[in-house]
Amino acid sequence: MQHTYSYQSLYSFTSSVFTRIGCDEQAAALATKVLLSADMRGIDSHGIARLIGYVRLWEAGRINATPKICITHQTPSTAVVDGGSGLGLVVAPYAMNVAIEKAKIAGTGWVSVKNSNHFGIAGYHAMMALDHDMIGIAMTNASALVAPTFSIERMLGTNPIAVAIPAGNQPSFVADFATTTAANGKLEILQRKNSPTPEGWVQDQVGNSTTDAHALKKQGALLPLGSDREHGSHKGYALGSIVDIFSAVLSGASYGPWAPPFPAYVPMPPDMPGQGLGHFFGAMRIDAFRTSEEFKEHMDNWIARFRTATPAPGHEKVLIPGDPEREMEKIRTIEGIPIVDSVINELKELAEKLEVDFLS
């Protein structure tokens, strides 16, 4: 059912693929690092399993492997970046670096990006700020799969938000989540197993709650965080909307139901109001607010206190955002990364088609 590979093995294969489609060495290395950070952190839906999807977008002429990425507008604390239709995996770190450089001088930096593509996991980009003693924020819009509260039409992507906050002796606080009840990747896992979903994840094409994991293929929709009005789905809908507006309306990317779809076989929506996918990044220097030492001391105290919050019966302890992914990264660094057979087979075909050495 699955096979385990070392990071080095996946790295070598993935960077060969990116090189083969025309990325220069540096871009291929960066795209590989960002993509595989998902596999390392246990977010398998966003890692090497998506590699073939990126290649298909390139084949369809929707990704430029040698993009001209540039700043089109800026102020001391803001910029708009044009991703030149490049891999989001490369455009996003560029834009996050712009935010970090702005923050060094202005205290904070905020960058909205247009004309980009899927950027991997939001958490990677937010975490870039940590080494600079900054808080990092990353979000992106995505293919429309989510129906707003009271609707049956797919208007928003799963539009994730990531926030990374440095601590002192404690590991960093890293939240990274889709603004839907369940991320699409979790749904895909149930689809592969032909298992039902819990109530409240998806609705069918007429808006009834369903547990059919294949509902999206039948014009159903993912539900915003909160699932239904009574449980706050209007809040999840608002959050997804804010991500869409910050990422795409602010930058000039394509928004809402017009966001370019990730699957290359899905035709581009007609009359797109902007260019490509949009992202939004923020970097806030800790010492633009209080000394880094003081802040970290209190973050350590915050984390330690939450870790010792009384657990509910049947649960061992309270987790801090980022704990499960960090734990997974430790394990996979030692034990390697398991890849399911269906993905291995796809990658094998990809290797043959592109004439690159397959995973060893």
Place this chain on the structure above:
Amino acid sequence: MQHTYSYQSLYSFTSSVFTRIGCDEQAAALATKVLLSADMRGIDSHGIARLIGYVRLWEAGRINATPKICITHQTPSTAVVDGGSGLGLVVAPYAMNVAIEKAKIAGTGWVSVKNSNHFGIAGYHAMMALDHDMIGIAMTNASALVAPTFSIERMLGTNPIAVAIPAGNQPSFVADFATTTAANGKLEILQRKNSPTPEGWVQDQVGNSTTDAHALKKQGALLPLGSDREHGSHKGYALGSIVDIFSAVLSGASYGPWAPPFPAYVPMPPDMPGQGLGHFFGAMRIDAFRTSEEFKEHMDNWIARFRTATPAPGHEKVLIPGDPEREMEKIRTIEGIPIVDSVINELKELAEKLEVDFLS
């Protein structure tokens, strides 16, 4: 059961109360305007019903009616504001104005506030940015009533987030929501009616799901947005945590379970790690990203498109965040503001005690 008053009548009474506890004319006017904006927008839990709560905090020596509000640290795009233990209703607009002034020069402004108190509705402060063609953001921490996922201990407040985004011909996008499944105010309404809550709003003292609206009085807890792990409560918990950290750890306010409680009869937590309640504000100049004209044209398009998203059967239309409150404000401007008898009686006692003229 209730009586309806004009805005003018409530304004006159409320500002007399603030004046009577020592606010100067300008502060009393501002506090009144902020407080009553909740009643006007239909968020009855956060309006005049809370007036007596503020007075009790003043009586307990926890609110200074003539605070020295000042900036204690700043960079071109950031500041920390010390609220001088003042009314949050006055401290928050001061801090939001600092964010707006920063944004005029640096493109964006971000202000973290310590040593404050409850600030009314977050939406009021976020909306201050709209007149300046800016996006406004406001959040605050609050008394601990919410248990993190897997816990039975109250560690976070309902920690709301508000985001106000200007449009052109369309009304503004204004999201303002607690990071819990249900706001405490909604629970209070059910408590008054002795009605049960829907499943997923609260848990009892051992962490079981309950529909008892009085669960909080029995060591129960509100649940983070998402309700349980399967429905994404770890995301609501992360959101509430981010609000807590941005508002209080970044500024030097008291955080997590140490946030000062709003009810004056609840003793202050021992060993508080910071000063008072914390808030966080942001202002982003639209034209720090793209021209205001372009942005507003696309926001109008965004809003118009979402308004016409196919409604689910049984629902008339999709709402844009801010629609219900705007609708309510229109109605109450004409018809006045209904106040329930229990609140009227409390206000009558308050009037007698403070020797100010009661509502006419």
